Amino acid sequence: MSPRSPSLIGSLLGWLYTAYATVVFCINTFILICPLIxxxxxxxxxxxLGAWGVRLGMLLMLVPFRVRGAENLPAxxxxxxxxxxxxxxxxxMTAALPTRFSFVIQHGVAQWFYAGRVLKQMGYRFVNRTSARAGAVQTRALLRDIQAGESLAIFAEGTFKAEAxxxxxxxxxFLLAAKAGVPVVPVTIRGTRQLLGGAKTRFRWSRVDVDIGAPLPVGGSAAQLRDAARAQILALCGEPDTHLPASADDAIDPNAEVA
Known part of the structure; x- marks a missing residue:
């Protein structure tokens, strides 16, 4: 056997998995689950149904999926x-969190064909980060929802990049949490960048883990909550810190609009 054979076999198996996972994902997500939603x-x-569909898809794609710390979520x-x-x-996160959580998503996603309609049907929230006026109106509505007893899930980075x-x-x-006086719960996701993350256009096998941390103490400032949550997630996510050196932009005005 030539020295290249193991790498060729590995590459072939990788492409076979990509093809298999792509077919399973598309059928499970777009043909079975989304139409029902x-x-x-x-x-x-x-x-x-969305949570059940994600777990079924992971199982069929041969992806080990583990959620730890669900008991840390406040009632x-x-x-x-x-x-x-x-x-x-x-x-x-839909599969990891109870159904009482509403996700806060960038407003542009609402315009996506098919997926946008599905997310609207699931009652998720959309926030316009490109318009200060629209964003302020929408986030004031989120504040009222929290004060009325609703829970939210937010990707704190706001986006992701190709590089880890x-x-x-x-x-x-964190402004929302500080103004509403509710706990912030840091959650760490590992494995999705390898599975289909960043600039990748094909599935590569990886396990996926979700670690739900203990709630941060209520009563801290927005900046304290932000820094404490990020420190916990950074310690567990297995990726480098890309935070720029501290600057005036990192300061939080406690009287600012929650946008």
């Missing part, structure tokens, strides 16, 4: 913040 009555039932309203490395993260690394956290989630 569009027609089922009731937001809770739709979210339950009352809270804000979950997590890292973000892949378009799969929203699906993974934890980006600086946006301030909005």
């Amino acid at each position: 569009l027609v089922l009555p009731g937001q809770t039932l739709r979210r339950q 009352g309203p809270c804000i979950v913040v997590s890292n973000h490395a892949s378009y799969l993260d929203g699906m993974v 690394g934890l980006l600086p956290f946006k301030n909005g989630a």
Whole structure:
């Protein structure tokens, strides 16, 4: 056997897995689960189906999926913040969190064909980060929702990049938590960047782990909550720190609009 044979076999197996996982993902997500979400009555039932569908897809794709620390989620309203490395993260968090959590998503996603309709049917929230006025109106509505007892899930980086690394956290989630007086729960996702993250266009096998941390103490400032949540996630995510040196942009005005 030539020295190149093991690498050739590995490459072939990798492409076979890509083909298999792509077919399974597309059939499970776009043909079975999403159409049902569009027609089922009731937001809770739709979210339950979404979570069940993600877990089924992971199983069929041969992806070990583990959630630890679910007991750390408070019974009352809270804000979950997590890292973000892949378009799969929203699906993974749908399966990891109870149905009472509403996800906060960039407004542009609402315009995506098919996926946007599905997310609207699941009752998720959309925030416009390109318009200060629209964003302020939407986030004030989020604040009212939290004060009324709803829980939110937010990707604190706001986006992800092709290169591995934890980006600086946006301030909005922590301003919401500080103003509403609810706990922030740091959650760490690992494995989705390898599975289908960054600039990757094909599936590569990886296990996926979600670690739900203990709630941060209520009463801290938005900046304290942000820094404490990021430190916990950075310690567990296995990716480098891409935070820029501290600057005036890192300061949080406690009287600022939650946008």
